[in-house]
Amino acid sequence: MPEIVTRFAPSPTGYLHIGGARTALFNRLFARRNGGKFLLRVEDTDRERSTPEAVKAILEGMTWLGITWDEGPYFQTERMELYLKEAGRLVAEGKAYRCVCTPGELEVRRKAAREKGEKPHYDRRCRDLPPGDTEGKPSVVRFRAPLSGTTSVHDLLRGDVVYENGELDDLVLLRTDGSPTYNFVVVVDDATMGITHVLRGDDHLNNTPRQILLYEALGYPLPSFGHFPLIHGKEGGKLSKRQDDVSVTAYRDRGFLPEAMINYLVRLGWGHGDQEIFSVEELQGIFSLESVGKSPSRFDPEKLQNVNAHYIKTGDPQRLSALLVPFLARRGIEAESSPWLAKVVRTFQERSKTLEEMAESAEYYFRRKDPDPKSAEKFLTPETAPLFEEIARELGGLPDFTPAAMEPVFQRAAEKRGAKLGKVAQPVRVALTGGTVSPGIFEVMDVLGRDEVVERLTAAAGRIRERSAG
């Protein structure tokens, strides 16, 4: 069996978006699963809209997700000679012709056709013009497509889809400026790069019969095709920049983990029994096209969050601490990855859905915060001043400043006052963190360290006395 070769072929007109990322992922998974190669090709024939920044952004997104490629990136702008040569061949063989219709004329005719309720395609009026008539005039090269018969696409996911050739169009192969168009270069590239499986979004299904005709005209062997259902946004319909966050790196910047993104993406349109959590390694062993669904799926940020929470919960604290650093920096906190920061992370792993959220809730570990007024009013009452002083004193005398050693201190303080532990813990929490929500109070103290705890408690007691005196 010949080696399987798949590809991802984005056009560099923006960021790597969710849909593209999933297409890339499926392509790579499929190649890996079958011991084949996955390559990356940048479709930049549209010079107007392609930018180097977009190329960079796409590669960055891919790299972040860990979707590595075995070959490339190839750039179509570097392969122009090939396309021109192949187009010339088609013209020479009479399989393509020059058309002198202008974009304006075509636009008018399309509109008219649509109004008449017809499919608005090219009326082929230049198809049989004598060669002399096009000489010296600006012209495009069009494919001479068959007028009758049918073309069927043997789609790996959908089965055979049959098109009337009459429905298809005489595609433009080369523009007036001589540059080649998508439907043409994609065929030349996929064929010459030895792509065996063209797996892409459903929006290309209708292009496939035209491309098949080109394969045949050019004498190329046909690859297998497979079209994935699209990913829809909140409002249904394909993801839009307006209403949905479509850029992969935007999720990175909001504190999502790449493995969570991958895991979420792979489950969108693909399933493996009841399993929800998959590692990439595992996916490479079990991914199959047969279990890719046929209907579009809606992108659900809440489920993504849930998956992300899972990976944060189970992730290595040391690694997470390194990833957390930029999020802290954004809040003006300079920190570096360290065993201590890993300890900070540990206290939040079970309560953070994103790294951004973690950085936000971790602020009080780095700076003393004024207590939130509501919490202060409720918990920093006059009788807590002696409590804080008592606890500070006892903690100061502890041989080991460990959670196990701290607990009896709090138990005693509670018992002495005939109260439950919460009566003591909650005011201390406010004194230490400025609010009523935090990890376990002993964990917090453990991270803060004895000196800081004692200082914060003493300071809080001082403020309370001051206030009740004044």
Added chain:
RNA sequence: GUCCCCAUCGUCUAGUCUGGCCAAGGACACCGCCCUUUCACGGCGGCGACCGGGGUUCAAAUCCCCGUGGGGACGCCA
């Protein structure tokens, strides 16, 4: 409008190919209860779907047809 694709809880899906094990399973979200020093985590429970209609069959979520709905494509974009 024309062509093409699709159709199970609000969402992601299992089940559909190979009809019976499905009075339809799991996950997210939501709601309750439990655990508990707060918030979470976790545990338990609840809510909640086979788009409609015809057929085929002893039997249909599963096969067929027709509707309906949703989506995509109709470019000198990709």
